[in-house]
Amino acid sequence: MKKTLLSYSAMRCPCCRTDEVISRLTPEPHYVCKVCFHRWKPAFRTKHYYENLSGRSKMLEDDLDIKNKERRKFLKKYLYKGMRILELGCAEGSLGAVVKHDAALAYYGAEPSQDARIAETKLDGVWNSINKIPSYLQFDMILAFHVLEHINNTEEVISGFYRLLSDSGPLIIEVPNFSGNKLVPWDFNKEHIHLFSSTSISNLIEKQKFHLRELGTGYYESAIYNDSMRIIACKRKNDREVRCNLYDRFKRFLGDRFVIYGGGGDFESLVSPYIRSSNILCIIDSSKNKIGSKVFGRTVKGPEEITKNLGERFLIATYRYQEEIFDMLNKKGIAKSQIVTLKDIFADVS
DSSP states (O other), X not given: OOOOOOOOTTOOOTTTOOSOEEEEOSSSSEEEETTTOOEEOOOOSOTTGGGGOOOTTOOOHHHHHHHHHHHHHHHGGGOOTTOEEXXXXXXXXXXXXXXXXXXXXXXXXXXXXXXXXXXXXXXXXXXXXXXXXXXXXXXXEEEEESOGGGOSOHHHHHHHHHHHBOTTOOEEEEEESTTSSTTOSSOOOXXXXXXXXXXXXXXXHHTTTEEEEEEEEEEOSOSSSOOEEEEEEEEOOOHXXXXXXXXXXXXXXXXXXXXXXXXXHHIIIXXXXXXXXXXXXXXXXXXXXXXXXXXXXXEOBOGGGGGGGTTSOEEEOXXXXXXXXXXXXXXXXXOGGGEEEXXXXXXXXX
């Protein structure tokens, strides 16, 4: 009998939301996104599938030790006194228990299975669903290790993360890298609905207003799932917030009035969108093509203007030639403390 593709009307990729989806029967029935290369299986279980299960993290002692040691070491750089952490899929709370030894913090979990009862004895609070967590609670870090591949409605979960995460806190997610093992061509685990690619997990996160900061592969969950992707993300600010933050940063470095040296492309793309014309005392440039022209409503002056502004702050508005200009300004009597470069402004905007 000839095999036919699965029929599925109005199918959209759960990660990038495109409708460019094809269905396949082998190695088992699943769907493939032609844009972000995500693969996912039809959901097989009922809504309350996990509620009566237990021992979800039961594994070889060596595996558990390897996994928790690496994650504990990784998380230490993010820990500080008084912070609140939420772990989705905390199981029996073994990771939270060791993390609580490293800092005076509060560690909470969300776990739908019977393992939540054990987790309650180790953590500061446990809910059976992320949807049960009060909306007024904010967490300084949210963790989800090997959870998203189990969840049908991943968008809803990521949206919940956005609601619960503080504005400056990291979201740390780990999922199998496709099958989770380079030796295994397909993940036949019935509980795993999603087989993520680096493109698909990035799309899923970024479409829910998160900014991807890091993505790495080769992380260890177990001997079977020894190739996992780890993603670090943070809340993405809207354009208005970013512009305001940059405007404040220029003001913090330069004050209300300053001299611009360089009226070229870097000034147009990196400076003029984030300052006001009233901030500029004058614009100076060494290029004969620029001198006398109009930039930002100002007539560009030549280097002779430097000595007329000895007491002012200078912004070197070119990245490529900033070292040469810095030395030249310094030799003409502008103190180092008066000179600001684009590197100073943009090196650490976050």
